[in-house]
Amino acid sequence: MMVNSFSQFESPVFLTIPLILLALILPWAFYPSRLHDDSSNRTLTLQNWFIGRFAKQLLASSTPKVHLWATLLVSLMLYIISLNLLGMLPYTFTPTTQLSMNMGLAVPLWLATVLVGFRNQPTLSLAHLLPEGTPTLLVPLLIIIETISLLIRPFALGVRLTANLTAGHLLIQLIATASLAFMWIMPAIATLTSILLLLLTLLEIAVAMIQAYVFVLLLSLYLQENS
């Protein structure tokens, strides 16, 4: 039952079984492992091509130490992009709209990049807190600002993903409700609203893919900075 507009984002529970687990495991079914190298399945070929291209593009300009994170980053990207795109279908639940899940992804990974940096090259990691060529008077202020910017990164990562997807889903729901409401009263307005919904859905599909990419890209950048 529609209590308020945000009720679509409640974690679904069916007979006290949290269905979010099912939603989280579902993308696993879409990426079968490469059984044989000579399999000529079109879907698998395209998937492998996409994964190869993405991995190469993400890790092209990085040291071999960063390449240790390749599996994690590529699988994270695939996971988030499939969760987002599956959420575009009707009557589905998108786990990435839950702030808890996104923070659960962002905070440990960001913390790992920072700790890796501090462990391997502490001086260089601390040196990132002060950009080159700042006037001497501004140094204390700038260090404080850079520290705050460093500490706010996980929140930015998590909240960015959550906010984008939540806003998108919310807009789709509102405009679809408006279109439905107008359909019996003023069909012309309903048509316009439907066209708006079409454009918005296109945007949302793009946003779903871009947000996943941005998440992983920023993580790889933080890693390269600290590696």
Next chain:
Amino acid sequence: MLSRVVFVSGMRSRGPYMLGTGLILYMLSKEIYVINHETIAALTIGAIAVYGIKKFGPDVAAFADKLNEEKVAQFQEVKDHAMSSLVQAIENEKKEQWRVDGRSMLFDAKRNNVAMMLETNYRERLHMVTNEVKRRLDYQIALQNLHRRMELEHMVNWVEKSVISSISPQQEKESIAKCITDLKALAKTTQAKATA
């Protein structure tokens, strides 16, 4: 059996479409499925999906096929390369075997060469020896000829000397006077022939 009746009756299989329509109308009329905002969203997504697949489907399929072709071509190339290198190895082996067969011919040819060289050398030496012997014999002949000629000349000189010495002065005068009278007579006859 019922499914066969439902689905296969008639020339075109209208069964599934009838079932689908009936189900949808049933669920709508009984409000088992309620039309809400998600329906509109589903229609929108469905339209986008259908449009995307219709427009980009063949290109994407061709691209995937091309990737598969490249993969198969790579394997094929490896296989072809291996096979061609093996065929090349077989040819090389056959050539080596032919070479080994021809080895005895090579030895024969070399043996012939060596024999010819020895023969040539022998003939050269023989020739040289013959020439030297001939030269020495020619020298002896020339020596003998020289001896004979010198003897001849000496004998002729001795004969001349003795003849000249045997001629007395009286005989010499007589012979000279006779020669003069002969010459005069000859001159007269010649003159007479000239004027006649």
